[in-house]
Amino acid sequence: MLRKVPLIVILGSTGTGKTKLSLELAERFGGEIISADSMQVYTNLDIVTAKATKEEQGRAPHHLLDVATPAAPYTVTHFRNAALPIIEQLLAKSNPPIIVGGTNYYIESLLWDILVKTDEPAATPRKLQPAMLLADSVMATMTSEELHNHLAEIDAGSAMRIHPNNRRKILRAIEVYQNSGQTLSTHLTEQRCQPGGNRLGGPLRYPHTILLWLRCRQEVLNTRLEKRVDGMLEQGLLGELREFHNKYANVTGEGYTKGVLQTIGYKEFVPYLSKYNAEHDVQLEAYLRAHNFVLPTVDELKGKSADDVIPVGLDLLHSCCEQLKLVTRRYSKNQLKWINNRFLASKDRQVPDLYELDTSDVNAWTQMVYKRAESIIVSYMDDAVCEIEPLPKRTHPGADLDEETSNFCAICKRHFIGEYQWKIHLKSNKHKRCREALRRKQKSEKATIHDDSQTAS
CATH class of the missing domain: 1.10.20.140 (Histone, subunit A)
Incomplete structure (x- = not known):
């Protein structure tokens, strides 16, 4: 029997264990890993992007790591154009490509025909004025x-x-x-209008696709993310960011301003890197080493006695680390929304089966994550019934609404795209408060005008 070679996609928020599972599956099935991370494409940012280590990269072939610098823009189109040939080559050799990363629109660009080509003129172009x-x-x-x-x-x-x-x-x-x-x-x-297309774009590229969604309880994930940032400092985060900043901060062009500067992990530290120099880094690292790389809290910093020698810039570094933790937690929640809305609740979209794997308990990883993923893939390749069922599709509450219309709220002075967001806004407490405040203001103005007219008469 001819076995089906699937495209394996590992989705999930930052810190859910995507790298670990990708390595295990690559070794098990002879696959190669294609990174779908908009930050890991940049060279020399290994620690802050949680890039697979050199040892890990030695366990399985990796693609699209360290392929860009801020000297030139690197967009989702660049990524798609580089990744698709790799996928085709691997499938031709019956080696399963394993897409892994947290940049979901990178992953979408591979699974569906959704990007518009602009490098070729249209067959019947309009005459541009x-x-x-x-x-x-x-x-x-x-x-x-x-x-x-x-x-x-x-x-x-x-x-x-x-x-x-x-x-x-x-x-x-x-x-x-x-x-x-x-x-x-x-x-x-x-x-x-292509067969299989829908409002989000064109059809599914690869019918033989398995989606593995790594989930983790939010409170557990938040703790992991905070510990990850603290661990980065111990691994040499400051030195890595300093070298990168000194090399590229003065580079002009979209590669820096619209590329790496907009991604999580570097921009949060720009305030510190811009204000202090490498000498301060050395002082801070010495202090952190003496304190097991545990940053003191703001209250602890305020409570330090005059005898305590606090390195210059420690408070700002602490603020940068806290900001990174905050935006990482926020980003992880946005990743969940994206997967729910674009994969599970996209009306009429061709979406492969999506399997949920719980990574909350690291001690149960083998049974709850690896073994289940292995069973799903083996069953698919053998065209056998899998005991693990995919997640059921659901209907988005705005599925039948027009999402390509714009509305402006004159009361709140805000624009909203799509009927769904517009309806949510009109029912929101913020809108109701603004509407009530405007009503009171107008009532007061009318009363003032009335009083003035009475006085004049």
Whole structure:
């Protein structure tokens, strides 16, 4: 019997054990690992990105680690164009590709045909009017509102779909129009009309795909994430960030400002790195080493006596670490929402079966995670019934609403994209408070006008 060779995708929030499982499955099934992490593509950021160590990389072939620098932009399109040929080559050799990472839109770009190509002119391009074309230098000086107004003139559909404050997406839509001669809306319509397409884009690329979703109880995950940041300091985080900052902080261009500077793990430390130098790093590391790399809390710092020698910059470093912990926890929750909405509750989308694996108890890893993942893959390859059932699909409460329309709340002075978010806003306590405050203000103004008129008469 011919065994099916699946594309194995390991999803999950930061800190759930994706690297560990990817290595175990690669060794078990002779697979190769393709990293889908928007931070791990950058060179020399091993510790802060929790990149697989050199020893771990020696256990199985790895792809798309250390392939970019901030000197040039690295986008999801770059990632997709690099990853797809690797996947095809591995499948041709009957070696299962193992996609692992926390950047979900990277993973989506491989599973579905969702990105728009702009490097090739359309077959029947529109004749672009010179007034509709903007030079990069001109767009750089325009506000997001001005760019959005320009987009509304050339592509009303995209303007309705993109938030006026989302400068990156606005520029992308303008770029599509100027490079291809067709609007982004036209490209999306063509993509969605393919067999298997839906409102999110084109069809599924690989029918033989297994999705493994590593889950962890939030309170356990939060503790792990905090310990991970503390452990990074002991591994040499300061030295790594200092070397990277000194090399690239003065680099101009989108690779830095729109690439690594926007990703979690580096930007949180820029305030410290910009204010202090390597000499301060040495002092701080010596202090931390003497205290087992445990940062004192803010209250502990305030309570230190005059005899305690506190290195300059320790308070700012502490603030940076706390910020990293905060944004990492927030990001892990956003990853959960993304998977729930884009994988489990996407109406009409071709989504492979999604299997949940609980990684909360590290002592039960072998039975609860590895063995279950192995059973799922073996059953699939042998075309046998698996005792482990995939998660049931669910219906998103906004599934039947128009998600490509824009609404502006004149009371709260905010834009909302999609009917679902608009309906949520109208029912929110914040909106009701603003509405009531406006009502009281208007009532007060009317009373004042009435009193003034009475006095005048």
